[in-house]
Amino acid sequence: MIEVKNLSKRFPQANKPDKSARRDVRESEGWFNAVRNVSFHCAPGEVLGLLGPNGAGKTTTLRLLATALTPDSGTASINGIDIIDQPMLARRQIGFLSGTTGLYGRLTARENVEYFGRLHGMAAPQLKRRCDELFDQLQIHDFSHKRTDELSTGMKQKCSIARAVVHEPRVIILDEPTTGLDVMAAKVLLDFMASSKRAGIPLIFSTHHLHEVEKLCDRVCVINGGASVFDGTTAAFRQQGGGDIFDAFVDVINRTNQSNERSAA
Ligand SMILES: Nc1ncnc2c1ncn2[C@@H]1O[C@H](COP(=O)(O)OP(=O)(O)OP(=O)(O)O)[C@@H](O)[C@H]1O
Numbered sequence: 001m002i003e004v005k006n007l008s009k010r011f012p013q014a015n016k017p018d019k020s021a022r023r024d025v026r027e028s029e030g031w032f033n034a035v036r037n038v039s040f041h042c043a044p045g046e047v048l049g050l051l052g053p054n055g056a057g058k059t060t061t062l063r064l065l066a067t068a069l070t071p072d073s074g075t076a077s078i079n080g081i082d083i084i085d086q087p088m089l090a091r092r093q094i095g096f097l098s099g100t101t102g103l104y105g106r107l108t109a110r111e112n113v114e115y116f117g118r119l120h121g122m123a124a125p126q127l128k129r130r131c132d133e134l135f136d137q138l139q140i141h142d143f144s145h146k147r148t149d150e151l152s153t154g155m156k157q158k159c160s161i162a163r164a165v166v167h168e169p170r171v172i173i174l175d176e177p178t179t180g181l182d183v184m185a186a187k188v189l190l191d192f193m194a195s196s197k198r199a200g201i202p203l204i205f206s207t208h209h210l211h212e213v214e215k216l217c218d219r220v221c222v223i224n225g226g227a228s229v230f231d232g233t234t235a236a237f238r239q240q241g242g243g244d245i246f247d248a249f250v251d252v253i254n255r256t257n258q259s260n261e262r263s264a265a
Pocket residue numbers: 011012032034052053054055056057058059060061
């Protein structure tokens with residue numbers, strides 16, 4: 001179970017805001033409140049889609065949850081483990097794919113995944129079994145012997161996901177897993193996510209592709225201007241757009257933009 005309540009994170013602003021530019025409701029006296037008030041939950045066997053326009057705060061939220069950043073306020077727990085009180089313990093439960101691949105270019109795909117498995121303390125037979133399983137699921141076998149600096153974008157992404165989940169995490173968090181991938185590569189990743197769901201693993205992923213949400217997600221959280229502005233089932237979200245998920249997204253964003261503009265004025 002993943003539970004997030006009222007998370008917030010601000011960053012110091014390097015430059016003074018341009019007075020002629022439209023004011024962002026998140027700017028405040030030298031700080032930028034990238035995440036202001038984000039709440040959602042995701043139960044075992046559920047997939048939650050994290051949606052929002054560019055710059056909404058999705059990556060920052062996922063980095064907070066994955067313990068790569070420390071929240072300024074709010075709480076989050078992974079299977080009952082508080083990420084602020086016990087970040088190391090929480091981290092061991094999480095498989096996190098960040099936007100940057102972080103692969104070692106001079107190692108092969110297999111060496112990269114095995115290296116991270118060993119860092120997690122996996123024994124050789126367990127690691128071999130897990131690599132074989134993941135390389136089947138993610139269709140990595142054909143290029144597992146190639147150095148990762150020689151791989152295509154899709155191949156690198158598959159390898160990054162295998163690396164992120166090699167230790168059989170109890171929750172999975174993926175930041176834009178299918179961005180930049182062709183249809184066939186994206187399908188492999190979506191099938192992988194569906195198999196994690198069948199295995200009962202709570203999975204959260206951010207995306208700009210609403211058809212992925214239709215296909216996979218039980219729940220949706222929309223972030224706009226650093227705050228969660230919708231958190232509920234995919235069916236309830238679709239209802240917001242009279243049955244159309246695209247209309248629902250546009251409607252929620254337009255409504256909250258108007259209210260943010262009123263607050264910033
Ligand atoms: N380290 C940082 N310092 C200052 N501002 C930051 C930092 N990290 C993120 N921000 C700002 O916080 C806001 C949210 O960024 P974030 O990357 O979380 O958005 P996002 O929803 O993932 O966007 P996208 O869909 O474009 O990936 C942006 O305005 C960004 O410039």
